[in-house]
Amino acid sequence: MKPVEEHLAECLAAVTVLPAADVALLDALDCLLDEDVVAAVDLPSFDNSAMDGYAVRVPDVASATSAHPVRLPVVGDVPAGSGERLDLPSGTAIRIMTGAPLPAGTEAVVPVEWTDRGTATVSIAQPPAEGQFLRAAGEDVRRGQVVLRRGVRIGPRQVGLLAAVGRATARVHPRPRVAVLSTGSELVAPGGTLGRGQIHDSNGYAIAAAAAELGAASRHVGLVADDGDAFLAALEAQLATADLLVTTGGVSAGAYDTVKEVLSKAGGVVFEKVAMQPGMPQGFGRVGVDGTPIFTLPGNPVSSMVSFEVFVRPVLRRLFGETDLHRPTVSARAGVDWSSPPGKRQFVRARLTSPVAPAAGESGLVVTPVGGQGSHLVADLAQAQCLAVVPEDVTRVQVGDELTCMLLDRVRR
Ligand code: AMP
Numbered sequence: 001m002k003p004v005e006e007h008l009a010e011c012l013a014a015v016t017v018l019p020a021a022d023v024a025l026l027d028a029l030d031c032l033l034d035e036d037v038v039a040a041v042d043l044p045s046f047d048n049s050a051m052d053g054y055a056v057r058v059p060d061v062a063s064a065t066s067a068h069p070v071r072l073p074v075v076g077d078v079p080a081g082s083g084e085r086l087d088l089p090s091g092t093a094i095r096i097m098t099g100a101p102l103p104a105g106t107e108a109v110v111p112v113e114w115t116d117r118g119t120a121t122v123s124i125a126q127p128p129a130e131g132q133f134l135r136a137a138g139e140d141v142r143r144g145q146v147v148l149r150r151g152v153r154i155g156p157r158q159v160g161l162l163a164a165v166g167r168a169t170a171r172v173h174p175r176p177r178v179a180v181l182s183t184g185s186e187l188v189a190p191g192g193t194l195g196r197g198q199i200h201d202s203n204g205y206a207i208a209a210a211a212a213e214l215g216a217a218s219r220h221v222g223l224v225a226d227d228g229d230a231f232l233a234a235l236e237a238q239l240a241t242a243d244l245l246v247t248t249g250g251v252s253a254g255a256y257d258t259v260k261e262v263l264s265k266a267g268g269v270v271f272e273k274v275a276m277q278p279g280m281p282q283g284f285g286r287v288g289v290d291g292t293p294i295f296t297l298p299g300n301p302v303s304s305m306v307s308f309e310v311f312v313r314p315v316l317r318r319l320f321g322e323t324d325l326h327r328p329t330v331s332a333r334a335g336v337d338w339s340s341p342p343g344k345r346q347f348v349r350a351r352l353t354s355p356v357a358p359a360a361g362e363s364g365l366v367v368t369p370v371g372g373q374g375s376h377l378v379a380d381l382a383q384a385q386c387l388a389v390v391p392e393d394v395t396r397v398q399v400g401d402e403l404t405c406m407l408l409d410r411v412r413r
């Protein structure tokens with residue numbers, strides 16, 4: 001049997017970051033930037049008002065109080081978006097809105113709240129300081145300035161900044177396109193009626209969701225019966241538009257294990273027993289003319305999910321260009337005893353609690369398996385918060401033993 005680390009290392013060695021491309025802003029979300037973004041404009045790009053109010057010259061309103069307001073004629077009106085070039089003569093005011101360009105000669109803006117909101121003349125009850133409520137061109141970003149550096153992960157705020165400096169596209173390592181195929185003649189799509197011996201496809205949804213959670217452009221292609229030709233046709237249909245293929249089912253030792261049968265013959269995919277529980281039968285390789293990487297995961301729902309966490313997730317993160325590939329882990333002490341198969345790394349669905357005051361240097365976390373450990377138990381899987389990792393040489397976990405636990409809940413890094 002192949003050690004987990006060795007199988008993972010082989011999968012990782014087979015992929016590199018996807019080549020950079022210019023993509024539309026919303027497609028850049030979650031991707032790593034592959035350029036230094038230089039602002040082509042100042043931000044703000046023109047002097048403008050920070051408030052709805054009146055553009056004034058400061059000495060004209062210096063004496064204003066609520067008891068003795070200053071009254072000025074209103075000689076103009078500038079809404080946001082106005083391209084009109086206005087001058088502000090001494091002794092006058094111009095009505096102005098937030099974001100509107102300042103008339104030449106403006107020294108401050110009086111907020112509308114300090115006035116009687118007049119349109120022909122305005123009565124001002126409080127003087128602004130020189131420069132108050134003005135936004136200066138370039139105070140945020142200077143033209144030529146690098147606003148985002150290569151290697152940054154694009155989130156919503158970075159998308160906003162790219163848009164603000166006028167960029168419609170960004171050069172990023174694009175999000176991997178992941179195509180998920182569920183194989184098994186017993187499968188019926190959720191929503192469909194089950195006949196005798198049939199089950200709903202859950203793997204396809206779980207795996208596609210797990211890839212989407214990582215930011216991948218994932219799609220669940222659908223169901224394929226245990227039929228070699230149908231499987232190959234379904235696979236081929238995805239090749240041109242996928243950066244990674246993931247199948248579930250059909251890779252164990254039984255008859256009708258079509259995926260293994262067909263791809264063993266076709267070559268390019270290696271099937272092996274990996275020393276882990278669950279998830280022992282694994283396949284990984286390349287298919288099609290472009291050598292698209294493919295994972296063939298086992299069909300049991302827990303096995304496929306654990307396999308995703310242990311092998312697919314790191315590979316996907318590498319395709320994104322990330323270097324930090326794995327789930328964050330915490331250390332916790334076993335809350336109960338349980339057994340573990342000799343020579344296999346066990347990944348145990350479990351929950352974490354912190355019922356006692358931790359000793360110095362300890363997390364204080366206690367890890368307890370949820371329910372049964374059968375690989376078909378999807379309800380327990382949904383309750384799990386982590387996978388407790390039991391090393392290969394341990395056959396009995398005892399209360400108080402310290403274990404590394406992979407945290408399963410969404411952490412975006
Ligand atoms: P296999 O790996 O094809 O031998 O399948 C192992 C077990 O997982 C069988 O009980 C299958 O019915 C079940 N299984 C396979 N594919 C799925 C799926 N997409 N959703 C839920 N269970 C599945």
Ligand code: MG
Nearest residue numbers: 184249250299
């Ligand atoms: Mg099957």
